[in-house]
Amino acid sequence: MKQSGYLWVARRDETIETFEKLVSFHNQHRVQTRILEANEVKNIEPKLNVDLDLISGAMIDPTAGRIDILEVFTKLYIELKKRGVKFLSYTKAEKLIATGEK
Amino acid sequence: MRSIETSRGSLDSDVFVVVAAEGSKEIFSSIGINLPVEPVPKHPIVTEPYAKSLKQALIIDWDTPGSPHITQTEHGSFILARDIADSPWLPLNSHRYEVFHLIIKPLYELLPFLSFVNIERYWRRVMIRPSRSPSSSK
Numbered sequence: 001m002k003q004s005g006y007l008w009v010a011r012r013d014e015t016i017e018t019f020e021k022l023v024s025f026h027n028q029h030r031v032q033t034r035i036l037e038a039n040e041v042k043n044i045e046p047k048l049n050v051d052l053d054l055i056s057g058a059m060i061d062p063t064a065g066r067i068d069i070l071e072v073f074t075k076l077y078i079e080l081k082k083r084g085v086k087f088l089s090y091t092k093a094e095k096l097i098a099t100g101e102k
Numbered sequence: 103m104r105s106i107e108t109s110r111g112s113l114d115s116d117v118f119v120v121v122a123a124e125g126s127k128e129i130f131s132s133i134g135i136n137l138p139v140e141p142v143p144k145h146p147i148v149t150e151p152y153a154k155s156l157k158q159a160l161i162i163d164w165d166t167p168g169s170p171h172i173t174q175t176e177h178g179s180f181i182l183a184r185d186i187a188d189s190p191w192l193p194l195n196s197h198r199y200e201v202f203h204l205i206i207k208p209l210y211e212l213l214p215f216l217s218f219v220n221i222e223r224y225w226r227r228v229m230i231r232p233s234r235s236p237s238s239s240k
Contacts, residue, residue, distance in 0.1 A: 002159065003159075004157065004158055005157070005158045005159055006158060006159060007158040007160070007162070008162045008164045009164060009165075009212060010164050010165060011163070011164070011166070015164055015165055044157065044158070045156065045157055046157070047155050047156070047213055047215055048161070048212055049211065049213065054211060055212070059164075060158075064159060064160070065159045066159045066160070068176070088108070088110065090109075091109055092108060092109040093106055093107075093120075093122065093125075094106075094107045094108060094109065094132075095106065095129070095132040096105075096106050096107075096118065096120075096129060096130070096132050096133045097104060097106065097112075097132075097133075098104070099104045
């Protein structure tokens with residue numbers, strides 16, 4: 001997993017007020033989001049168009065990131081196999097049969 | 103629950119966990135349970151690989167309806183997407199090429215260099231959401 005951050009870009013001044021409320025909520029729960037002014041955004045994301053006619057600022061979560069789905073799936077598959085899980089490929093689950101309480 | 107019928111015979115267990123995406127609805131219907139989920143089409147666009155250009159894992163255009171967003175993969179391709187109102191349960195070949203300009207235009211405004219990047223492919227994928235929930239589109 002790489003935590004390279006999420007950047008939410010605001011086009012309207014009112015959105016910055018929304019971001020401030022969100023940041024307050026996030027920070028209360030230890031998520032370290034923060035507001036960026038338009039000129040600060042350029043340092044964070046140099047190729048972003050920070051023309052003041054276009055954007056009002058941004059909110060950043062530096063701890064957000066992404067995972068490699070294939071890598072996670074492969075490691076999970078290998079680990080579960082080690083623990084005795086049996087995988088049935090090309091086997092369609094067609095119908096559950098319930099007895100007693102569902 | 104005691105067993106499940108499969109294309110290769112029956113399997114018995116005390117517990118079954120159903121993680122079959124939209125197929126879960128069909129499996130649960132076999133025991134009379136209406137699972138309240140529906141598949142919602144999404145429309146990602148993928149570009150050819152390009153020089154590493156984005157520092158953030160994801161950039162989201164908050165104020166444009168459907169929040170257009172973009173990420174750059176480890177291989178350099180960009181993935182562009184936007185939540186666009188669509189009908190659940192459409193066949194998989196129901197492409198909507200008119201989504202192109204809806205997705206691309208706002209992201210070009212924010213990242214003008216994208217005009218130099220070639221689109222490689224587009225496809226529909228399906229996400230599952232609870233039925234009767236408000237659309238994620240703003």
